[in-house]
Amino acid sequence: MSRNDIESLPPESLAVAMRFLRRNPALVGMPALLIAAMIFTVIVHPAFGSFELQSLALAALPLALAACAQAVVVISGGIDLSVGPMMSVANVLAGSLMVHGSFVGALLWSVLILLVGALEGLANGLLVKISRIPDVVVSLTTGFILGGVALLIMERPGGGAPAAFLDLAAGTTFSEWVPNALIFLVVVVGAVWTPVVRSRLGLLIYATGSDRVAAFRSGVDTDFARLVAYVISGVFSALGGIALTMTTGIGAPLSGTIYTLSGLAAIVIGGVSLSGGKGGIVGPVIAAILLSLIPADLIFLNIDPNYGQVIQGTLIVIVVMAGGFAASWQARG
């Protein structure tokens, strides 16, 4: 997305549109897939109504934010295995800080929690740079540490937040067919990601992820770009944790654990290349909604919803293999 926006000269609209589609297959494929999945869902479960839509949006919101957190770092050429535990930390922070507060108080606490997320991201980025340990190991370890922090803040599930605050995601303000969770997702992701991707910063992140050596030799401060990517990832993780509080109503120290892996699944399915530099954030978000649809569909089909995890794992592997085949096929042709 970003590279197009920045490179594009005065639009020769059709050519530009075609080039855009060629470069961003996920932006066409993912919505098409989502629509197909929705049609399938309605067929197997004709009673699919506004309530089911709301549950879907609630399930998808934290996962979509986890996917965003992961996508930014992976686009910059790294990986962050601490996304899930960071979400837990934000979740228990929100649950314990907001429990007796007002709506405005909850909003102020949210700002603080986002700051904590940014700091965590900064710490990850600095550790990767200074310690010379590979990012997989650093984030695996910081994730382990954050798991301890979450347990330290809140030993067992509890706490809460003002109802008005929860309704920011859990309610339906405009119409029962437009869940607030969906609006929240679009607004929040837009607010964090658009300024980055529209600015030089986005270009730097993509350039660094695409070819670190080439970017460095072209004068890109690659260390800075990676650091920024980790900070943004931390903010997204914190948002995901706050979203968990909104959707579950409480804080729980292990609530975020599954989102490290599911978030990775979402970005892989959503067309972000794990070698960096390729993909955007829309694909992963739609993939997150798709992944959240799977357990619901399994229930509608009378299949054990726990197979959802199996399907998720299978999907990751198949998508990556298909991507590999496509690449080698393109290289040959």
Next chain:
Amino acid sequence: MSVAHKSSRPSSAETILTYLRRNTIVALLLLLAVFIAGIETVRPGTVTPLWISNTLLFAAPLGIFAAGQTLVMLTGGIDLSVATVASGSAYLLATNASHGTPQAILLGLLLGLLVGLANGVGIALMRVQPLVMTLGTGLMTGGFMIVYSQQMLASQPRIPAFIQALGATKLFGAIPYDLFVWAPIAAFIIYALRRSGFGRLIYAVGDNRVACELAGVRVWRVLLSAYVLCGVLAALAGIILVGGTNASNLSLADSYLLPSVAAVIIGGTSIFGGRGGYSGSIIGALILTVLTSLLTLLDIGEPVKQILYGSIILAMAAAYARLTD
């Protein structure tokens, strides 16, 4: 390492650092000694022959995890499915104990073989990144185990006496039985990595895959064998682990994922492949086990323990990266 550095005079510090850089195993042993000294300081009189045999008993599962992880990481990969495989194999063993202990053990190891095979096929033949592949198979295995466990609610999981003895008791009250599993594996892997063609190929593939392919090495065979071995070893570690805890659940080995990677990294094997060996990982596993008991002695809450454990791992890995760079 840093401790050794401080205690010597600046003039000789450089000589010592150079020596440690060339003999990293000595640096690791020093670090191990420092932690053991730490335990002795916190509670004098703790370090006895009994304590040493207990430490070996607890270190064995981690050591076996690290064996598989070492093989895989030497090829430039990583296996993030080891914890799920271990929990799964232990659960399969416990729920099928009524069919006979050997069958139950074989079933558990079979799970490791299958997942390792899937990992190997994906990584070696389909060229999927190891991180994604093992993550995917880990998710799949975990999901299957959850479904399986819900069908198994009726039958009570039971750990066979043989497995309990293997994971929790000692010969003559001195030599842990699980050492009889770990030691041969360790000897075999150290020997194979140093002396056998397969071992040298593991290093070669990790060092430069393209060069290996050009030289006519069937790289896929090397990778496939490494991942299959890693899967089976993880399953074995899970079986010993469940013998020690005597209670089987699906998150049994979850806390072993980080240590399995950390023991190898601290032991000096590069995650990019081609450098390191299993003897370092063994000491890495011992260091982590001693660290755990040190933290337990400190009598602090579980969360603080987790935070300290992670931070110390980061510090050690960073120091090691500095030392060998």
